[in-house]
Amino acid sequence: MRRLVIDTNIYIDWFNAGRHEDILFRRDSVKHLSAVVLMELRAGAFSLRDQRLVQRVESAFAKAGRILVPPRAVFTEAGDALRRLQADRTFRIETSHSIVNDVLIALSARSIGATVVTQNEDDYRAIQAVRPFRLVVVR
Numbered sequence: 001m002r003r004l005v006i007d008t009n010i011y012i013d014w015f016n017a018g019r020h021e022d023i024l025f026r027r028d029s030v031k032h033l034s035a036v037v038l039m040e041l042r043a044g045a046f047s048l049r050d051q052r053l054v055q056r057v058e059s060a061f062a063k064a065g066r067i068l069v070p071p072r073a074v075f076t077e078a079g080d081a082l083r084r085l086q087a088d089r090t091f092r093i094e095t096s097h098s099i100v101n102d103v104l105i106a107l108s109a110r111s112i113g114a115t116v117v118t119q120n121e122d123d124y125r126a127i128q129a130v131r132p133f134r135l136v137v138v139r
Contacts, residue, residue, distance in 0.1 A: 004029045005068060005109035007102075007118035008040040010138070015053050023117055023138065032068040032114055033061035036104045070108040077131065078103045084130040091126065099123055106133050 006024065013019040024031070038058055045051045061067050070078070081103050085091040091099055102123045109116045115134035118124055124135050 002029050003109075003112060003114035004031050005034050005105060005114045005116050006031060006037070007105060007116060007120060008037045009119045010117060011037065011041055011057065012044070013119075015050060020138065030066070031061075032066045032109075032112065033057065034105045034108055035067055035069045036101050036108070038067065040101060068108050068112065068114075070104050071111070074104065074107045074111055077107050081107065081127065081131045085126060088130065089126050096123075099127075103127055103131075106135075107131060109133060 004023075010020050010023060014021065014024055038054075041054045041057070042051075045054045058067070078100075082091075082093060082100065085099065085103070086093065093100060102120065106116055106124060106127045110131070110133035113134075115136055116124060117136045117138060119138055121137045124137070127133070128135060
């Protein structure tokens with residue numbers, strides 16, 4: 001069974017519009033919640049409703065033992081990847097803070113053999129160019 005790490009934008013679309021249920025609830029895969037995605041979801045959950053939704057998602061993944069926390073080796077590799085993105089692909093961390101989170105999500109997923117599912121094609125394709133990992137882009 002394949003492993004998936006769902007990016008923040010997919011959860012946000014589900015919270016706000018009920019989109020992507022086919023991805024979030026598919027039975028032929030094991031989903032893992034990236035701790036980085038959890039951080040981003042918590043940071044954007046201003047309403048009580050949204051805070052409760054995020055808490056329910058977190059609780060479900062915690063109960064299943066499937067919250068993916070990047071180990072030290074992933075942070076080390078992420079630093080190298082970010083350096084290459086800045087040198088080779090003209091990314092600027094100071095103006096594109098989300099690229100740091102995306103690199104951590106991608107490399108954490110790769111560390112467990114998971115596929116990242118996202119709508120953010122540009123950043124993740126750039127990351128793939130410097131550190132290969134499995135990616136599915138949805139619209």
